[in-house]
Structures are given as structure tokens and as C-alpha cells.
Amino acid sequence: MRPIAVHTQRIATTVLWTLAGLTIGVLLFIIGFVLVRGLPHITLEFLTAAPRSMGREGGVFPIIVGTICVAGLAILIAGPVGVLTAIYLTEYTRPSRLTAVIRFGADCLAGIPSIIFGLFGFVFFVIRLGMGPSILAGALTLSLMVLPTIIRTSEEAIRAVPLSYRDVSYGLGSTRWQMVMRVVIRSALPGIGTGIILSLGRSISETAAVMLTAGSALNLPRSAYDSVRTLALHFYILSREGISMEKAYATAAVLVLSILGINLLAYWIMRRFIARVT
Amino acid sequence: MDKTSPAPIGPPGQIDDPRPTQPPKISVRGFSASFDGQSVLRNVDLDIYPAQRLAIIGPAGSGKTVLLRSLNRLNDLEPTFSKMGEIVLDGQDIYDQRQDVPSLRRRVGMVYAVPVPLPWSIYDNLVYGLKLAGIRGRRRLNEAVESSLRSVVLWDEVKDRLKEPAMNLSGGQQQRLCLARVLALEPEVLLLDEPCSGLDPISTAKIEEALAELKSKYAIVLVTNNTKQAARASDRTAFFLMGELIECNTTSQIFTSPRHNRTSAYITGHFG
Amino acid sequence: MLVAFSAVSALALITAFIFRAGLPIMMKVGLGDFIFSNEWRPTDASPSFGIFPMIMGSLAVTAGAMVIGVSLGLACAIVLTQFCHPRAVSVLKPAIELLAGIPSVVFGFIGVVILVPLIRQYLGGWGLSVLAASLVLGIMMLPTVTSITVDALQAVPRSYGDGSIALGATKWQTTHMVLLKAAGSGIMAAVILGMGRAIGETMAVIMVIGNWLDVPHSILDPARTLTSNIALEMGYSAGEHRQALFATGVVLFVIIMAVNTAALAFSRHHLRKAGMR
Structure with a gap:
């Protein structure tokens, strides 16, 4: 036609x-x-042994531990702070200039490149607060980096909870805090969980910020003030300095597998969430 | 709109006058409400008696729901809400500073136009209010679940699937569940905001049946858009128009010989 | 209440500390010299700090990445929202979003072991080049562009498209004449945010761009970006050199903030137009 x-x-x-x-x-x-x-x-030895001669031989066990410490601690810090911020923004305020400022801050923070977070973490946590290159400094830096993601996803999940639930809960005699904790957060949990898990993935794969704040020690950490090396950084160093391609590929595979697993987990939670809402 | 005569309260009745012998459970006195400066209720005086069903009728925007939501202070959630006058429950102004609002809402339960089961099991929905009140004993909770479900005639339908999601129930069952959820708290006053607006005639009949059963124990306030429902399922009826109480009388009086021609125009379907 | 200001105070702290660490050297060298000079010799006896090559490197790489990322990202978004069976969407969308989760070092590594040799063999030059960095970054920014564009397209009221189809337009005519226009500011926001990601990316770029200290003249030339300059030299820097790296960060920070503010403005505009806020 x-x-x-x-x-x-x-x-x-x-x-x-x-x-x-x-x-x-x-x-x-x-x-x-x-x-x-x-x-x-990837062999059992690779996963459970310490690296020898800069990583040319041996495994990545201390590096896996270091990654879990840094990324896990970052989420432990950013998770509660981010979720509480989202609760405050959605349940305790009306849209105003104040909330606009908070949201603008979160949006701007989300756009800042990781190398800038790294620089900041280096001058502030490592030098100014005297933490040195350490798990703590790395985790704090990463927590700032993932904070906006957690705020944003939690806020969206909370906003998706029907307003009528709030009326019902108040009608049955709940205080605001009871309403938030027992109805809103309970309903929004899968959405919040997805955001937190994706942030965990981002923390694990981050390299630049960690390089400047957590150092690159190859030993098993004994305290939060010890320097560690994360998987992503180890992979970068192995491949960039040509230490061992074999170990580099294996490290990359461990990294990609864990990220894949984390993303699939997040995706699965999201699917269940959507299935339940509709 | 001027008021030609003060709203009659407890007027001389006919033989079937269900005139209360007890003092009012709730007295609304000179109550005005506004949102954002927009007046929605003006100078309302109304008594709500125990063991009676009061129907509130009137066209959309007449302030019925606002009045209902004022009775358990749900309007407080709206920051632009402001009010004048008082609402007295058992001799206490509920807008008094010392009033504990959550416990007021337990005493004055509310059922909404659209059934809103929380996304949990039937059982969890029913015990939610009790848990908020700090009641924990499993025995006590189970008893409350059974008796509240029985009083809305839902027990036999759901007793074997209390752990299933409440969302799986039909619309009519959901609304009866919402009613049971309020009854589990053993309130003194029951507010219903067009509880049957989304339901089919059979489900509506079941709710009305339940209300007739419940009236001996509660003061019931039923907001409805359906004048026939008001005629069927209430003892007294109040007619609201544009934020003012036009007339309140026994239901039979309102529907057989209303005093105001606006009332008769509304109930005969000339407007609204 | 206090917690709610965590993001704002973090932003303020970051701004304050980066500027405090970087501004002195910028003032000492002179803003014009710092930005427009070609000489970056931070460890000489009489050091000079000029980051013009890095700024040009960043711009070149970002521009190249936009060409790739935006065209692929838009295509994916349009296919996903307009031409795709819902079941295919439920596989494709998460797959594309998965790209966002892959560590940037892995992207960089793939670039080094596959892309760089290919470029060297078939296009000549060193291989480590603006082109390689653009390709890698383009793929990396793709998920951002795709997922935000998908959201923008889905926010267009269904009736727009239906109305157009009802007037006898083909699906493609409807897409490019009605939907893309209606979602325009949302797509713009997606593009700008993707751009922000490309400018800010560090590790992947370091691995494939060659980190050469000259202004690149062709896409096959190696170059160095602002980000890679910081990450490469931070480890061994001290004194004024370190300050100069922070000053590089200041320049990067200012560029990013400008880009993001533009993106925010566009997405606000979009939301208002779609009647969502």
C-alpha cells in the first residue's frame, strides 16, 4: 500500500x-x-592458598577475604544510612526545598566518578583521619560511592508501597514508626534488597577508589586498619604488570562469576517482588 | 447556604423510633474542617449513639468522608488539614492534646471503600492491630481471629487457609476480612466509608447482614452513596450537602417525611 | 534526620577536600597555564604542570564513546520497547543491565587482549589508542543509555503511539516521529549521564589508551585522560606533584558536575512534561 x-x-x-x-x-x-x-x-588450591611471589604462584585466598571485608563493610555502612535516608525522604517529610536539596545531593553524588571518590578517600580517610590504606578507609570510601544507589532504589521501592496501606495501618492504631517498619519496609524489602545487592556488586568490581584507599597488601588482614587487596585490583595488577596471565584469567573468572551470581540473585529477588505486587 | 433550622437531634419520633435511651457515644459539636484553607465541613452538630447504625448520605463533595475521617483523626495525616469545634468521645475531646491517637484509632475502627488487605496472610492481617497494641499471646490472638471472623460470617470460608495470602480472597471476602481486622481490636465505634461501593449485590447483602448483627455491640457510622442502602441498613440517617449537615433523623422519618425539600430531592434522585 | 543529610554532607566534604588539596597548585601555576599548557613534567627539577593533553584525551575518548554507546544504546532501547516480544525483553533487558555489573578492569582487559591487537593488525599504529578506549567505553556506557532510554520511552503515554498507528503510520514512523520526540528530553538525560560515565571511567581507559602525553591527532594515536593521569601517578607522587594530581581531579570534578547538572535539568524537564512529578 x-x-x-x-x-x-x-x-x-x-x-x-x-x-x-x-x-x-x-x-x-x-x-x-x-x-x-x-x-x-580455578582449583581448590587457587581459592584457598595464599599468593606467592607477587601472585605468580599460589592462590587468592587473602584477596577473597579482603574483597569480602571491604565490600561487606561498605554495604554494612551504606545500607542502613541509605535506607534511613530514603525513609526520611518518603515518610517523614513532604516535598520541600529541604528534600530537593537532599535529593540533589544524592543525584550529584551518584554522578561523581570513582577516581574522585578515591582521591577524597585518600586525603580524608587515609591521611586526614590517619587510617592509612586500610579496610576501613576503603569501605568508607566505597560506602559513600554506593550510597546514592541505595537511597534511590530504596526510595523507589518505598514509593511503590500503596498509600492505602498507610491509612489501614494508622486506622488499626499504629504509630508512624510502627507503620514504617511493619508495613512499608516489610513490603518494600525486596526492592531495597535488590538495590543493596547491586551495590554490593558495584563495591566488589570497583578498582580505582579501592586502589587509592585500601592499598594492595597481599597478607590476610587482622584488623580493620590493615591494608588489603581486592580481587579487581589484584586482577588489574596481575595483568597490567604481566605477572601471570594464567592467574589473571583465573582471578577474572572468580570476579565475573561472583558478579554474575550477585546480579542473578538481585534479578531473582526483583522478579519475586514484581510477581507478588501484581 | 443558610440553615433554616438547627439540625434536629433526637427528634420526637414515631412508633418505630429507635430513639436511643443511652447518652451519645460521640458528640460532634460545632465542628468545621478545611484543607489548605478550603472549607469542607461547616459547623456540624451531630450525635452518634451506641448500639445504633447511623447512615451518612449526601452527594459527592458533601463532606461525608471528611467527617468520618475526623472521627478517628485520620485527617491529621494531611498536613493542610485544620479544624474548629470539638468531637467528644465518652466525655473526652478526641482532639485534646493529651489524646493518645493510636489508642483512639483502636477504639474507633475504620473500614475503607476499597478493601485493602495488607500483602500478608489472612492470619497476619487479623492479628496486625493486636500486635501493634502489644498483645502477643498466641492463644489470645487465635481466639481473636476466630471470633472476629465468625462475626463477619467468614470463619467457615477461610478457617482452613488462614496462612494463605489475603490477596487471594474474592473482593467481598476481602472487605469482610477488613471488617474482621477492625473487629479483632474490639473497638467501640465502627466507621465504614462506602464499604460496599466495589461489591456485587450478594457480597453487599453479606456485609449489611453482618452490620445488623454487630449493631448491638457498636456504634456504627456508615457513609454511603447508595440511598437504598441507607434505608435498608441504618437506624438513623444524616444528610449532608456541601459541607453542611442538612438534616438528621430516624431513617424512617428521613425517607418518608423529610423536613427539607433538598433532602427529599436527594433521596428521590433529583440530584446527586 | 541527621542521617538524611549523609549524601549532602558527603558531597560537601568531597568538594571541600578535593578543592583544598588541588586549588593551591592551580593558583601557583596559573589557571590558564594549568589548563592550556602542553607540558606535564611533574618530576623534573623545575616541574611544569599542564594538563591540556589530558583534557583533549578525555574529550576525544568521550566523543568516540558517545558515538558508539549512544547509537547502540538507542537501538537496544527502541528494539526492547517497540519491536520485541515481551518474553525476549525479559531476557534481553537483564542481559544488557548485566553489562553494567561487569568490573571495568575486565572490560579494559578484554580491550587489551583482543581489541588492541586487532586494531594494530588491521588499522595500524600502536593499537593502544583513542579508538580502542572509545570502543571499550562505548560498550561500558551502553547499559546506562539503554536502561534510562527504555524508561523514557515507556513513560510516553500509550495513546500517543496508538494514535499515530491509527492514522496509518508504520511502527517505525511512529517510533521516530512520535515516540522519540516525546521522550526526547529523557533520552537526552540518558545520553548525558552516559557521557558522565565515560568521562569518569578510569581503569578500563588506563589499560587500552596507551597513556601517551601528547594531544592525540588521530583516533589511532595513544593519549592520556584526566582520570588515568590521576590513577597512574598517584602511587608515587608527592608534594606539588600530588597537589597537581588533585588539581586534575578538580578539573574533572567541575566537568562532571556541569555534565550531571545538565542531565538532571533534562530529566526534570522530562518528568514534568510527562506529568510524573
Whole structure:
């Protein structure tokens, strides 16, 4: 009927599908490449032994521990702070200049590149507060970095809780705090959880900020003031300094697998959340 | 709109006059309410008696729901809300500074137009209010669940699936659950905001049946858009128009010989 | 209440400390010289600090990344929202979002071991180049662009598209004449946020750009970005050198803030237009 329009449509659709296919292809390639090269080198010894001669030999056990410490502590700090901020923004205030300022702060913070967080963590936590390159300094820096994500996702999850639940809860004689904790947070938990898990993934994969604040020690940490090296940084150092390609691939595979696992977990929680809401 | 005569309270009745012998449970005195400076209720005087069903009728925007939500201070949640006058429950002004609002809301329970089961199990919905009040004993909670479900005639339908999500119930069952959830708190006053607006005739009949059963124990206030429901399911009726109480009388009086022609115009369907 | 200001106070602290650490050297060297001089010799006996090559490097890489990231990202978003079976969407969207979770060092590494040799072999030059960095960054910013664009397209009222189809437009005509226009400011916000990610990315860029200290003249030339300058030299810097790296951070910070403020303005505008706020 209108051959030109139909023709254009066909071309456009083809181009679009090709580009989208290309994207998915690249993604699969990246993950596949790392896993194929890395998986064969992951052995029990690799996961449980300490690295020897700068990582050329041995395993990555202290590095896994270091990663868990830094990323876990970052989430332990940023999680409660972020969720409480979101509660404050949604339940305890009306939209005003004040909330606009808080939200603007969170949005700006979200856009700051990690290297700037690294610089800040270095002057503030490492030098000014005298923590030295340590788990604590790295975790605090990372917690600032993921804070906006947690605030934003928690806020969205809380806003998705129907307003009528609040009326019902008040009608049954709850105080505001009881309403927030027992109804709103309980209903928003999967959404909040997803945000926190994604932030955990971001903390694990961050390199630049950690490099400047947590150091790169290869020993098992004994306290929060010890310097550690995270998986992402270890991988960077191994590959960049050409220490051992084999170990680099294996480290990358561990890293990618854990990120994949974390993302799938988040995705699964989200799906359950959506399924329950509708 | 001027008032030609003060709203009659407890007027001389006919033979079937369900005139209360007890003092009013709630007295609304000179109550005005506004949102953001916009007046929505003006100088309302109204008594609500125990063991009676009071229906509140009137066209949309007449202030029915605002009055209802004032009775358990739910309007307080709206920061632009302001009021004048007082609402006295058992001799105490509920807007008094010393009033504990959560416990007031336990005494004056409310059921909303749309059934809102919280996204939990039937059981958890029913015991939520009790848990808020600090009641913990499993025995006590189980008893409350059973008796409240029985009083809304829902026990036999759900007794085997108390742990299932309340969302799985039908609309009518959900609304009866919401009523039971309030009854579990053993309130003294029951507020119902168009509780049947979304329900089919059979579910509506079940709710009305339950209300007739419950009236001996509670003072019931029923806001409804359905004048027929008011005629069927109330003892007294108050007619509101544009934020003012036009007339309050026994239901039979209102529906057979209303004093104001605006009342008769509304109940015969000339406007609204 | 106090907790709620965590984000704002963090932002204020970061701004204060970065500027305090970086501004003195900028003042000493002179703002014009610092930004427009080509000489970066921080460890010489009489050091000079000029970051013009890095600024140009950042701009070149970002521009290249935008070309790739925006075209792929838009294509993905349009396919996902307009031409895709819902079941395919439920697989594709999370897959693309997964890209955002892959550590940047892994992207950089793939760039080094695959992309760089390919460029060296088929296009010539050193391989480590603006082109390689642009490709890697383009792929990296893709999830940001895609997911925000998808949201913007989904916020367009259904009736717009239905109305257009009802007038006899094809799906593609509807998409590019009605939907993309209606979602315009939202897409703009997506593009600018993606740009912010590209400017700010550090590790992946270090690995593939060659970190050369000259202004690049072709996309096959190596270059150095503001971010990689900081990350590369922070480890061994001291004194004025370290201050100069913080000053580099100040410049980066200012650029990013400008970019993000623009993105925020666009997305506010978009939300208001869509009647969502």
C-alpha cells in the first residue's frame, strides 16, 4: 500500500535488530571469553592458598577475604544510612526545598566518578583521619560511592508501597514508626534488597577508589586498619604488570562469576517482588 | 447556604423510633474542617449513639468522608488539614492534646471503600492491630481471629487457609476480612466509608447482614452513596450537602417525611 | 534526620577536600597555564604542570564513546520497547543491565587482549589508542543509555503511539516521529549521564589508551585522560606533584558536575512534561 514507508520500516527494523544483537553478542563474548580462559585455572588450591611471589604462584585466598571485608563493610555502612535516608525522604517529610536539596545531593553524588571518590578517600580517610590504606578507609570510601544507589532504589521501592496501606495501618492504631517498619519496609524489602545487592556488586568490581584507599597488601588482614587487596585490583595488577596471565584469567573468572551470581540473585529477588505486587 | 433550622437531634419520633435511651457515644459539636484553607465541613452538630447504625448520605463533595475521617483523626495525616469545634468521645475531646491517637484509632475502627488487605496472610492481617497494641499471646490472638471472623460470617470460608495470602480472597471476602481486622481490636465505634461501593449485590447483602448483627455491640457510622442502602441498613440517617449537615433523623422519618425539600430531592434522585 | 543529610554532607566534604588539596597548585601555576599548557613534567627539577593533553584525551575518548554507546544504546532501547516480544525483553533487558555489573578492569582487559591487537593488525599504529578506549567505553556506557532510554520511552503515554498507528503510520514512523520526540528530553538525560560515565571511567581507559602525553591527532594515536593521569601517578607522587594530581581531579570534578547538572535539568524537564512529578 505504501511501499516506501514499509520499506523504510524493514530497513530500520533490520538495522536496529543487528545493533541490539551485536550488543548481546559482545556481552556473551566478554563473559564467555573470561570464563573459558579462566575456569580451567580455578582449583581448590587457587581459592584457598595464599599468593606467592607477587601472585605468580599460589592462590587468592587473602584477596577473597579482603574483597569480602571491604565490600561487606561498605554495604554494612551504606545500607542502613541509605535506607534511613530514603525513609526520611518518603515518610517523614513532604516535598520541600529541604528534600530537593537532599535529593540533589544524592543525584550529584551518584554522578561523581570513582577516581574522585578515591582521591577524597585518600586525603580524608587515609591521611586526614590517619587510617592509612586500610579496610576501613576503603569501605568508607566505597560506602559513600554506593550510597546514592541505595537511597534511590530504596526510595523507589518505598514509593511503590500503596498509600492505602498507610491509612489501614494508622486506622488499626499504629504509630508512624510502627507503620514504617511493619508495613512499608516489610513490603518494600525486596526492592531495597535488590538495590543493596547491586551495590554490593558495584563495591566488589570497583578498582580505582579501592586502589587509592585500601592499598594492595597481599597478607590476610587482622584488623580493620590493615591494608588489603581486592580481587579487581589484584586482577588489574596481575595483568597490567604481566605477572601471570594464567592467574589473571583465573582471578577474572572468580570476579565475573561472583558478579554474575550477585546480579542473578538481585534479578531473582526483583522478579519475586514484581510477581507478588501484581 | 443558610440553615433554616438547627439540625434536629433526637427528634420526637414515631412508633418505630429507635430513639436511643443511652447518652451519645460521640458528640460532634460545632465542628468545621478545611484543607489548605478550603472549607469542607461547616459547623456540624451531630450525635452518634451506641448500639445504633447511623447512615451518612449526601452527594459527592458533601463532606461525608471528611467527617468520618475526623472521627478517628485520620485527617491529621494531611498536613493542610485544620479544624474548629470539638468531637467528644465518652466525655473526652478526641482532639485534646493529651489524646493518645493510636489508642483512639483502636477504639474507633475504620473500614475503607476499597478493601485493602495488607500483602500478608489472612492470619497476619487479623492479628496486625493486636500486635501493634502489644498483645502477643498466641492463644489470645487465635481466639481473636476466630471470633472476629465468625462475626463477619467468614470463619467457615477461610478457617482452613488462614496462612494463605489475603490477596487471594474474592473482593467481598476481602472487605469482610477488613471488617474482621477492625473487629479483632474490639473497638467501640465502627466507621465504614462506602464499604460496599466495589461489591456485587450478594457480597453487599453479606456485609449489611453482618452490620445488623454487630449493631448491638457498636456504634456504627456508615457513609454511603447508595440511598437504598441507607434505608435498608441504618437506624438513623444524616444528610449532608456541601459541607453542611442538612438534616438528621430516624431513617424512617428521613425517607418518608423529610423536613427539607433538598433532602427529599436527594433521596428521590433529583440530584446527586 | 541527621542521617538524611549523609549524601549532602558527603558531597560537601568531597568538594571541600578535593578543592583544598588541588586549588593551591592551580593558583601557583596559573589557571590558564594549568589548563592550556602542553607540558606535564611533574618530576623534573623545575616541574611544569599542564594538563591540556589530558583534557583533549578525555574529550576525544568521550566523543568516540558517545558515538558508539549512544547509537547502540538507542537501538537496544527502541528494539526492547517497540519491536520485541515481551518474553525476549525479559531476557534481553537483564542481559544488557548485566553489562553494567561487569568490573571495568575486565572490560579494559578484554580491550587489551583482543581489541588492541586487532586494531594494530588491521588499522595500524600502536593499537593502544583513542579508538580502542572509545570502543571499550562505548560498550561500558551502553547499559546506562539503554536502561534510562527504555524508561523514557515507556513513560510516553500509550495513546500517543496508538494514535499515530491509527492514522496509518508504520511502527517505525511512529517510533521516530512520535515516540522519540516525546521522550526526547529523557533520552537526552540518558545520553548525558552516559557521557558522565565515560568521562569518569578510569581503569578500563588506563589499560587500552596507551597513556601517551601528547594531544592525540588521530583516533589511532595513544593519549592520556584526566582520570588515568590521576590513577597512574598517584602511587608515587608527592608534594606539588600530588597537589597537581588533585588539581586534575578538580578539573574533572567541575566537568562532571556541569555534565550531571545538565542531565538532571533534562530529566526534570522530562518528568514534568510527562506529568510524573
